Amino acid sequence: MDQNKIPQATAKRLPLYYRFLNNLNQQGKKRVSSKELSEAVKVDSATIRRDFSYFGALGKKGYGYNVEYLLGFFRSTLDQHEVTEVALIGVGNLGTAFLHYNFMKNNNIRITTAFDADTEKVGTDIGGVPVYDIHHLEEKLDDIKVAILTVPAVEAQVITDKLVEKGISGILNFTPARISVPKHIRVHHIDLAVELQALVYFLKHYSLDKPE
Ligand code: ATP
Missing domain, CATH: 3.40.50.720 (NAD(P)-binding Rossmann-like Domain)
Structure with missing residues (x-):
């Protein structure tokens, strides 16, 4: 996707999201709700939903977000595959x-x-x-x-x-x-x-x- 489409304010929050999701993944968690995310990273859930919509992650009601999908996105966006x-x-x-x-x-x-x-x-x-x-x-x-x-x-x-x-x-x-x-x-x-x-x-x- 065209990364220039992500607003700078959203881009600044990506590492924060990434860190938390990485921890969740290591604990074996498969999904996370925007409320859970919101409490952990101290960003209101409306902002999280808007941020995530920029990279095509649409949370499902009662399910939340797929941790693996989000991590994959963050890894490539934040260039995590290379040091x-x-x-x-x-x-x-x-x-x-x-x-x-x-x-x-x-x-x-x-x-x-x-x-x-x-x-x-x-x-x-x-x-x-x-x-x-x-x-x-x-x-x-x-x-x-x-x-x-x-x-x-x-x-x-x-x-x-x-x-x-x-x-x-x-x-x-x-x-x-x-x-x-x-x-x-x-x-x-x-x-x-x-x-x-x-x-x-x-x-x-x-x-x-x-x-x-
Ligand atoms: P210290 O107690 O080790 O001196 P400090 O953080 O209080 O630490 P500062 O005077 O802020 O010391 O300097 C930070 C570091 O920058 C020091 O290690 C100093 O040797 C180094 N330094 C000073 N001038 C330059 C320079 N021109 N190029 C590279 N490093 C420099």
Whole structure:
């Protein structure tokens, strides 16, 4: 099917659905209701039904959705049949945590290469991932198209420029810096400090209804 037809908001929820369905499948479950799904992934069931209708999965009343059919769809849509290799730049506290984090548990994305400027870290192996000198980015990045940025904010743009020059397609930016890239490159920005601050602000000023 034409994947451009899937709205971006729906596409963003696909990995969430995929993870949950994968777990269900491993438990041997054959079907799932939109209500069950809704409670597990915290997306309202009307949205789930609309999302699923984009890929031709129409739930049957009293039956729900076929887990295997959905998983097959997600696997091909999310390119789960092939491993996507990712590079990590900046092996500090956050970067090290990512190298130890087992992304493979639920999907086929894997950090295979890391870079740092610190000579103490270069040449080591963290969580099974070799750490290379940032000066060797040129030759060691290979065909990798996705990078995670966990360097200090002041270094973010310079590194980004190098990644762009090397042909990167997407960057997951964990630095507080707002980086500039050419239009054809996708940047997703996750600023943990800002997210935390927003949560604390919301807790203070927008109280949620307590259950009776
Ligand atoms: P640590 O305590 O290990 O320094 P941190 O997360 O507090 O961790 P940061 O100063 O945020 O440290 O730096 C993150 C990592 O980015 C460090 O490992 C640092 O060596 C590395 N780094 C700094 N500048 C560059 C650069 N230009 N290219 C690649 N890596 C860099």
